[in-house]
Amino acid sequence: MVAPKPFLDYIDSNVPKFIDRLAEAVAIPSISGDASRREDVKKMAQWLEAQLNKVGVKTAAIPLGKQHIEGQVLDLPPAIVGRIGEDPKKKTILIYGHFDVQPADKSDGWNTEPFKMQFDKEKGIMYGRGTTDDKGPIMGWLNVLEAHHALGVELPVNLRFCFEGMEESGSEGLDDFIVSEAKKGAQGWFGGVDCVCISDNYWLNTRTPALTYGLRGLVYFNLAVSGPGADLHSGAFGGAVYEPMTALIALLGQLVTQDGRILIPGVYDGINAASDEELEIYKNLDYSVDDLEAAAGGKIAVSDDKSTVLMARMRNPSLSIHGIEGAFSGAGAKTVIPAKVGGKFSIRLVPPQRADDIRVKVEKYLKEEFAKLKTKCKLDVEYLHGGIPWVADHKHWNYEAAKIATEVR
Template identity: 45%
Template sequence: MADISDVRRYIRENSDTYLKRLKEWVSIPSVSSNPKLRPDVIRMVNIAKTEWDKLGANTIIKDIGFQETADEVIPLPPVLFGQIGNDANKKTVCLYGHVDVQPALISDGWKTNPFKLSIDDKGRMFGRGASDDKGPALAWLNVIEAFQKSDVEIPVNIKFIFEGMEECGSVGLEKLIHDEKDKFLKDVDYVCISDNEWLGTQKPCLAYGARGMAYFFVSVQCAKKDLHSGVYGGAVSEAMVDLMTLMSKLVDSQGHILIPGIYDSVVPLTEDEEKVYSSLEFDPEQFRRDISAPKLIHDSKEELAMGLWRYPSLSIHGIEGAFNDSGCKTVIPKKVTGKFSIRLVPNMELDKVEHLVKSYLENEFLKIESCNKLEVVLDHGVKAWVSDFNGPQYKAARIAVKKIFGVEPDLIRDGGTVPVTLYFQEALGKNVIMIPMGLCDDATHSQNEKLDQFQYFKGMELFAEYINQLAHV
């Protein structure tokens, strides 16, 4: 086993440099969903390439084509491939990260400029992308540099893939990974992703699964143009009324999905799995306080964890086409589109879920005897991911966590969806692990996203120890 104490010391002694780099990355508004900011996303991919090049990596930019928006055709951000080390006697781990972020405006409720990293007196670093995923992605660069500057041999071969469309469903990446499985990725032994968070704030975690997702649009149209409610109210069957009726029939206030057959594919709970939930160090009350919710659906940690990970959930996200500005507008919208998603769990197939949803909504629409036009569309979706947590990669990661944090990690599933986990696992047939850096209160995708300095620096030490252990399991 290599002695990496010098590597860990280098990380601690160069914290100012690592903070400066994160500030530079956060300052770039690489919002992948905004076509106007696409140049910033591309610039961010190129900055990552430059940083890897400085470390002597063999990098290549992979063009994945164009994206057609409602108004124009714009280039998709390229994907960065690279490699450090090509020793046939070493194992090869592929690292994945993304450099695009969610939208963020001060007017959304941010206390600071979301694209200027702000550090408070508790060491919390606020900024869009700090935790998801610029901090963890940049941490891997810092770790490799720490090995090199400390004159310690990197114990494994490193391959990496950095993309700029993860927040929009990793457009184009699935095909690229499949295309490269017998080329760039052919000798990969393990895949490591750091794009999630701890279950709580006190105990480290390793994630071996994540829910999938099916995102639906349900539209109702009543006219060819918006109508004045004083002229047409009472004369037409309004689209919004129909839509609200349908949306109210999707899920109840306790989170139970009302679509018949939606739970049929869920794998029954086993005794061994139940023990995993019982051993979790997880405080539902702290979880509730972190989001300031008046009450949670489930009281026990076991029920709450299972509700987040092993059972599907349905969330309603919004209505397009309706008046949503401040003030009053007496309009009957000609067409409204409700948006909702179902988080999928293992064994749930997209085509079956799509059939169940469409059949149910079409049947409910018939019941209200409306003369309006209904359309239900599955916009996009991805299956759930589950990995084998008994293999050597998870053993290495558990040992590394124990060395760095002094405790055994919890093994968890992630309630969110990370499509790339499934892309790698299905294309390569290799074990995939998620090693989170952030905490559950980092507010990723929300206002005032943050990453604690302690997690940033300690996470780098964990990454270094993980590849050190991986070389010997």
């Protein structure tokens, strides 16, 4: 199925305008995690709402309450919701995107000003914070809407929009809004929605776009190990006391093997092996171990087998150690024995793993392993946060439609 020619012609002849519009969006530094940029996030919300109105979308800016950040109380940026098309005979698709961005500064290693988009015509690459995540994808929808609007062509579906300005900061405020809207049923902004399209995702590599039909969940822990009443000097106390850091390192060493096998009993319970059909998908994907290593910036893949690496990345649980809080981490040779250290690690979850169940298994295992160390230090296992994994059926009509729509011209 190919889009109608007048539509494609309109898109082709308006490319410079579309690129300028993206540059305009990139120029607003809508950094949600920086309190001093909050007005820019709000400005970005207004800008987006005006763009949607221009192409016939009915909108509202939804206040999402207050936020405590950097010692201040600020308004959360509004969510921008919208609707166009009310035909009960058509499917109704809800589009999600976010108009906030991560911080960016030239001193972070950018070759160009991050909020001044540069277009390398020869390579066909645009450089600027938010060009892909996630202003570009939102602009894609604006471009489609504009083409239909200008040509007087009816949209083939009813569209609903939910754009937020806090995605890079934990989507604060959005959950409550969505839950309260869902309760309104047909009367709410999301009433009658048949499926959702999240325009905020990865490509498989730099060549091939991808449809995401699952996402791993997360449980995140901090292992707080303490002993002495204050930091000690190794010249005075080394060898005479049990040391928190020694216990923490031993405990962290019991979590996972070098090639990623999680050592916590019961963690893999209930996870099915991949079916032949699923294995076939991995085999045929346009992906290589080289792609992974290029993206990682090192020859460090756990296997030379493409399917093994893909499954490690997409369908198996994994455990990563992230950091040690309270440890001496400066330059030089300070001879401190830290009084209290925290080891941070997380586990990526896959269905049917559940955060609450995994949490119980992790805590039990850590307590047992800690007891085996026979240290007099004390362990507190802190559960920081969790998220549920999900996987959808990639044969659902929603994905079939998306496959047809994602054709490379």
